[in-house]
Amino acid sequence: MQRSDREERIRPSWSQWRAIASRKSYRVVLAVVMLVSVGASRASAQTDPLPSWNDGAAKQAITDFVTRVTLQGGADFVPPAERIAVFDNDGTLWCEQPVYFQLAFGLDSVKALAPKHPEWRHQQPFKAFLSGDKEGLASQGEKGLLGLIAAAHSGMTTDDYAVSVAGWLAQARHPRFDRPYNELVYQPMVELLAYLRANGFKTFIVSGGGVEFMRVWAEKAYGIPPEQVVGSSGVTQFKIGADGRPLLTKLPKVEFIDDGPGKPSGINRFIGRRPILAFGNSDGDQQMLQWTAAEPGARFLGIVHHTDSAREYAYDRRSKIGKLDKAWDEAVQRGWTVVDMAKDWKTVFAFEHSNTGALQ
Template sequence: MSSNDSIFRLNRRLLLAALIAAPALTAMVGPVSTSAHAAEDHDALPSWNDGPAKKAILDFIRITTDPSSKDFVPPEERIATFDQDGTLWVEHPIYSQLIYCFDRVPALVKARPELAKVEPFKTVLTGDFEKIGKLPLRAIEEIAVATLTGMDVEMFQAEVKAWIAGARDHRWKRPYTDLIYQPMQEVLTLFRANGYKTFIVTGGGQDFVRVYSERVYGIPPEQVVGSAVGTKYGYDKNGKPFLTKEPKLLLNDNNAGKPEGIHLEIGRRPRAAFGNSTGDRQMLEYTQAGDGARLSMLVLHDDGKREYAYGPAQGLPDSKVGTFPQALYDEAKKDGWFVISMKDDWKRIFAFE
């Protein structure tokens, strides 16, 4: 399939629905003795330019890990949450998991040939993103249900692992897991080196992200909170127990669902939170509302040459994928959140540069 600008017609709700089955269809790390010194070492963030964003991160680590600081945070309370799409890796022009859903359709049709003449599978098989982009929400949900549920969890994990290994982004011609933002990888490493437990909190599918999170981000699957469908316990013909993914939505981990998911699966309010769009707004609000030192940061995609430029905050092009409106930018400035300029704050974006 070849992507084009027509895919931007897919709105956020439609895209999210493709990552999860819609219901209608449906050990804390101990303190590090050198933490204060690590925070003071600017080499800890080599892919960052000096500026307010980098300083805010280093200052936050320093004051929350120094036992003599009034803002010292006990190790058991050191929680940092990170959105994935658009915050840790590339989300344009279309979410990677949605590409996975579309790429799974040919195999699905091979197993069930009658679907080849049935919409929306017939349209997806054309590989024409202009036509695919015009599919109604109900059709995208049908594709999601067919490709993300109905199999046992181990089979799903194996299929995602194989797809991740072979799929390539259309612009850079590299695996999607190469399109990780190096500056954010350094932030994850710095937080963990200073006793913070790092979590991915994503609107994407929880089971999907858990397949590669440890290898790619150093974040184990139990520290991934995402949109989740139900599972059903059963036995195979030999009596071996297994779980089947069911078309039943348990958690829509986007917008207000993010702090709700954090409470359900983490049980502690984050001390630091990183996002990039309206879907992360409530997570940052929830983080900032706690007592003591807090850090809330948003990545602004303003580098169309090295990555993509979209907002529409600050006059950037509008986008239905990872929308960052001016109202969110203004809220960030008003409430003391930091906006990370991809163009100004990052020396490089990817490790392969």
């Protein structure tokens, strides 16, 4: 049967069929390229070990260092057993303003325990604190304030103290952010800790804060177990309780201050290896950074500089809390990595909107 002229006219020629096929092939190839591109982009985002860090010199310095010390056969290779990383806590791993969080806990404890201690109404520095006499409390100095906190927990067992810390964290709220204090951990540093551990590092906290205070929550917040927390400690006394159970009781006496020059001593005493990476944020960390840098070989020295008053706080040389002055000067002089919080971190806290940096 012959085709009509109309059928012949609407039937594509062989060259037309080739053109159509070519256009379809182009669209298919284009679609495949786009899918591969999107997939590669997603894979890149998923494999970024530090997604809360902006690309820049600080992030590059970290990843370059880790690559150098973990490259088998490389000039700077460090065996896993020697990959020790130490971090200050207050102001380095979590917020420390407007007062150290352990101090806030201690003062809240004094308020809670005051009804059981009527004698405190006539004893300094309790009297000044309970009556709201800020000038009187300030006149007691740092020693008086520390004595107030130590006395408040004196006679408490270490188990009861841990329960007290956990209870406070569950109820207390930060005065600015209105969130539990243990939510104010720095997301970029949490990622850094995980990244280091994934590359064979052993991570430690070396902090001026109380070791028993930090051990209650550090593992959940940072993935750092209690035995890898080095901090200041008070004297405890072993005794057998009325029920025959062995107890450790806290005494109102300081045993070890893990701050300033105490940090290298604490590292030597409790870790036993010199770190190859150290991170701090204040002059109280300077000696720890110096101690880490003193040995030959690859070393990383980092300082968190608080420059973000919008998302956190901005402070350095003149701050009474977390003063960064001499350590900053040495960092600049020696080429240590100074992390600018406002510029280097996409996100400060996990509860931020990751796309805008605004607080929820």
